[in-house]
Amino acid sequence: MSWELLRLHAPALLIAVPLVASFAMPILGRTKLSRGIIALGAMALTSCIAIFLSYTVYTSGVLLYVFGAESPALSIPPDSGGIPIRIIFTIDALSAFMTLIVAIVGFSVFLYSMSSDQRHTGLEGYYTLFLMMIAGILGMVNTGDLFNFFVFLEISSLAGAGLVAFRIEKGKAVEGALKFAVLSTMGALLLLFAVGIFYWQYDALNIAAIASRMQFSLLDQIALVMLVAALAMKCGSVPLHFWTPDAYSMAPSSVTAMLVVSSQASLYGLFRVIFTLYGIKLDWVTVGWIVIALGMLSMFVGVTMAIPQKDVKRLMAYHAISQTGYMLLGVGVGIAVLGDPASLQSYGMAAIDGGLFHIFNHAMYKGLLFLTAGAIIYVTGTRDMNAMGGLGHRMKYTMIFFMIGALAIAGIPPFNGFASKLVIYESVYRFSPVLAIIAMLVSILTLASFVKVFHSVFMGPELPEYDTGREVPLPMLLGMGLLAGIVIVIGIFPAPFIDHLVAPAAQALVNQAGYISAVAGGG
Amino acid sequence: MIGNLPLITVGLITVIGLFTIVSKRNLIKILMGLNIFEAAVNLFLISIGYREGGIAPIYTNAVQGLMVLPTPQALTLTSIVIGVATTAMLLAFVTIIYRNYGTVDTDRIRELRE
Amino acid sequence: MQLSRIVRTAADILYPFILIFGLYIVIHGHLTPGGGFQGGAVIATGSVLLLVAFRYSELTGDLRKGWMKIFESGGLLLFIGTALAALLVGGVFFFNWLANTGSLFGIPVAFGPNPGEIYTAGVIPVMNLAVGIEVWGGLSLIVMYMMGDLEEGGERS
Numbered sequence: 001m002s003w004e005l006l007r008l009h010a011p012a013l014l015i016a017v018p019l020v021a022s023f024a025m026p027i028l029g030r031t032k033l034s035r036g037i038i039a040l041g042a043m044a045l046t047s048c049i050a051i052f053l054s055y056t057v058y059t060s061g062v063l064l065y066v067f068g069a070e071s072p073a074l075s076i077p078p079d080s081g082g083i084p085i086r087i088i089f090t091i092d093a094l095s096a097f098m099t100l101i102v103a104i105v106g107f108s109v110f111l112y113s114m115s116s117d118q119r120h121t122g123l124e125g126y127y128t129l130f131l132m133m134i135a136g137i138l139g140m141v142n143t144g145d146l147f148n149f150f151v152f153l154e155i156s157s158l159a160g161a162g163l164v165a166f167r168i169e170k171g172k173a174v175e176g177a178l179k180f181a182v183l184s185t186m187g188a189l190l191l192l193f194a195v196g197i198f199y200w201q202y203d204a205l206n207i208a209a210i211a212s213r214m215q216f217s218l219l220d221q222i223a224l225v226m227l228v229a230a231l232a233m234k235c236g237s238v239p240l241h242f243w244t245p246d247a248y249s250m251a252p253s254s255v256t257a258m259l260v261v262s263s264q265a266s267l268y269g270l271f272r273v274i275f276t277l278y279g280i281k282l283d284w285v286t287v288g289w290i291v292i293a294l295g296m297l298s299m300f301v302g303v304t305m306a307i308p309q310k311d312v313k314r315l316m317a318y319h320a321i322s323q324t325g326y327m328l329l330g331v332g333v334g335i336a337v338l339g340d341p342a343s344l345q346s347y348g349m350a351a352i353d354g355g356l357f358h359i360f361n362h363a364m365y366k367g368l369l370f371l372t373a374g375a376i377i378y379v380t381g382t383r384d385m386n387a388m389g390g391l392g393h394r395m396k397y398t399m400i401f402f403m404i405g406a407l408a409i410a411g412i413p414p415f416n417g418f419a420s421k422l423v424i425y426e427s428v429y430r431f432s433p434v435l436a437i438i439a440m441l442v443s444i445l446t447l448a449s450f451v452k453v454f455h456s457v458f459m460g461p462e463l464p465e466y467d468t469g470r471e472v473p474l475p476m477l478l479g480m481g482l483l484a485g486i487v488i489v490i491g492i493f494p495a496p497f498i499d500h501l502v503a504p505a506a507q508a509l510v511n512q513a514g515y516i517s518a519v520a521g522g523g
Numbered sequence: 524m525i526g527n528l529p530l531i532t533v534g535l536i537t538v539i540g541l542f543t544i545v546s547k548r549n550l551i552k553i554l555m556g557l558n559i560f561e562a563a564v565n566l567f568l569i570s571i572g573y574r575e576g577g578i579a580p581i582y583t584n585a586v587q588g589l590m591v592l593p594t595p596q597a598l599t600l601t602s603i604v605i606g607v608a609t610t611a612m613l614l615a616f617v618t619i620i621y622r623n624y625g626t627v628d629t630d631r632i633r634e635l636r637e
Numbered sequence: 638m639q640l641s642r643i644v645r646t647a648a649d650i651l652y653p654f655i656l657i658f659g660l661y662i663v664i665h666g667h668l669t670p671g672g673g674f675q676g677g678a679v680i681a682t683g684s685v686l687l688l689v690a691f692r693y694s695e696l697t698g699d700l701r702k703g704w705m706k707i708f709e710s711g712g713l714l715l716f717i718g719t720a721l722a723a724l725l726v727g728g729v730f731f732f733n734w735l736a737n738t739g740s741l742f743g744i745p746v747a748f749g750p751n752p753g754e755i756y757t758a759g760v761i762p763v764m765n766l767a768v769g770i771e772v773w774g775g776l777s778l779i780v781m782y783m784m785g786d787l788e789e790g791g792e793r794s
Binding site: 604614615 | 674776779782783
């Protein structure tokens with residue numbers, strides 16, 4: 001296959017490679033070796049395609065891929081009456097940005113799971129679902145079609161629920177998975193209802209086609225409420241967050257790291273709906289303040305619920321809610337000033353930059369933290385922090401990785417969490433000083449909470465029950481090391497990263513006309 | 524009025540489904556509520572594609588005239604298929620929960636609550 | 638406990654008819670109402686009938702879980718393989734590369750009223766077949782696992 005062909009079909013291969021591997025897994029993945037080769041090979045290939053695709057999009061602009069057409073860019077065939085009828089992948093810089101996140105976290109997680117989950121049976125089913133979940137997330141962030149978004153959302157949440165329940169753990173994991181699955185299904189059905197409303201009015205399913213005809217009638221407002229409720233529920237924002245700690249804490253750790261990315265794909269969907277689908281028709285200030293309110297609530301409730309937790313993964317899950325609040329806050333401030341070009345230029349874009357940058361950073365350090373939690377549980381066999389202690393003597397690398405992750409999540413320089421939080425603080429302070437101060441306060445509480453975890457898990461004398469405990473196997477260390485390396489590199493050199501990756505994504509998010517014309521001009 | 528009958532039904536079934544999900548404590552009944560809600564969404568999708576007096580949307584055999592929209596039917600089929608998978612998975616979850624906890628009452632399934 | 642001989646014999650006799658009816662729906666998916674999922678579901682009801690009439694442990698041959706897993710995966714692989722094959726012949730993912738070529742399922746569709754020609758529509762019948770096989774395997778597996786639980790529970794109590 002030549003480069004030109006690969007460049008042309010990269011969006012299709014991005015979905016096809018994990019799906020083929022996932023379908024082949026039950027037949028070919030009977031032995032440990034073949035299973036590992038297929039899973040890791042497929043994920044590595046997917047990551048390479050994803051990185052290549054992102055590079056293409058960042059250098060040459062929005063990429064279209066029309067499924068089943070004569071040529072990949074033929075978005076409006078001559079006999080369709082001016083409506084994009086086929087499923088179209090519309091990959092702009094924001095989609096490429098999210099694809100990059102999935103690629104990096106996905107590869108680390110697969111590397112990690114090569115040893116962490118090998119004690120269990122039924123692993124071919126595990127990797128089948130895992131690859132399907134990856135395909136679902138990649139589809140969600142790349143598709144330009146609302147119904148297709150619903151389908152990929154269902155794929156990723158069904159596979160995710162199956163993975164949460166993978167270790168039954170006397171029914172507890174299944175309980176978490178059941179909550180996750182019921183709420184995901186409810187959210188997806190609300191989304192489908194909204195899709196129906198759009199099709200009723202505009203005879204189109206394509207996001208760009210709907211956006212170009214958007215009337216913002218009463219029905220559209222109802223659809224907006226449904227979409228925001230569904231996607232806010234899926235991304236674990238506060239009023240509907242209660243599935244998050246249950247599902248995150250009971251899933252195998254490698255899956256939890258991926259569930260974080262899956263939630264962020266829903267967050268991407270939320271931003272896409274607000275910016276691209278509704279765009280200029282919205283009442284910016286109201287919607288902006290709603291998003292900010294969701295963000296502040298998530299931040300505060302998440303961190304206060306996290307402090308008393310004893311289960312190490314449950315604690316981290318509440319912190320994940322709290323960190324989602326920062327992303328909502330940053331982008332929410334951007335939405336609130338979108339109608340005002342002067343303040344948008346002076347701090348609005350910076351706020352959106354900060355929110356998106358935080359999505360990337362959060363995926364890295366939260367993935368790292370969940371993986372270290374998995375390593376701790378792998379060695380000790382318990383989740384209760386009060387039963388742990390003195391692990392630092394035996395697990396030096398895990399301790400270092402945990403420190404990196406914990407300092408990054410608390411926003412301490414020179415780690416990446418500091419870089420994105422600084423951008424958020426600076427821009428939000430100019431919008432409203434109170435919000436920025438609350439955000440900093442939450443950061444301090446986060447640090448306090450993680451200092452406590454660090455102390456009770458790693459410090460203190462060696463406990464006799466973990467005398468035999470050793471450092472985790474090499475693949476797990478490599479998976480964590482990859483994420484830790486990215487956390488440090490971005491923390492030390494944030495500026496080129498913001499300029500070349502985050503700012504184009506933020507521009508793409510705000511540029512609704514560009515998104516529409518990319519699809520409409522492909523005739 | 525008569526043309527709006529499907530939409531009124533959709534509203535009614537939605538309310539019944541959501542009420543069942545929120546008010547019942549039996550997991551099986553909650554899943555039933557979920558399926559009722561899904562039926563409402565499917566009915567909504569089908570009814571937006573309906574055209575008064577329209578014929579089946581088959582291109583080659585068509586006589587002149589109105590056709591019902593094929594896309595909502597395709598959407599509904601997809602949604603039904605996804606619904607089958609979801610329901611099967613949720614029922615499997617409930618089976619496992621029943622075997623481990625000995626109950627399907629949501630008030631007594633509280634292992635994960637703090 | 639065993640169901641009566643009448644039930645078991647009737648299930649035996651009905652099974653091939655259900656199979657043929659399901660296959661008919663699958664193969665004619667591009668001409669008549671129905672298609673891969675619907676036909677596959679009909680075939681799966683045949684498996685369910687056998688599972689209800691007999692015990693899982695009594696069923697041998699094709700109705701084993703292992704075979705059903707292979708059907709499920711094989712159907713999915715055939716589906717996505719057909720879609721990917723379009724890349725090799727120079728089209729786009731999911732491009733209908735068999736239509737109007739004169740080869741397999743490649744006869745151009747006639748205009749105007751006609752009874753419907755089965756060798757039309759290109760990759761659509763192939764994909765219907767793939768989905769039919771996949772749904773047969775998938776739905777049968779779901780029922781087998783759930784009934785397997787029932788039987789286990791019955792023996793325990």
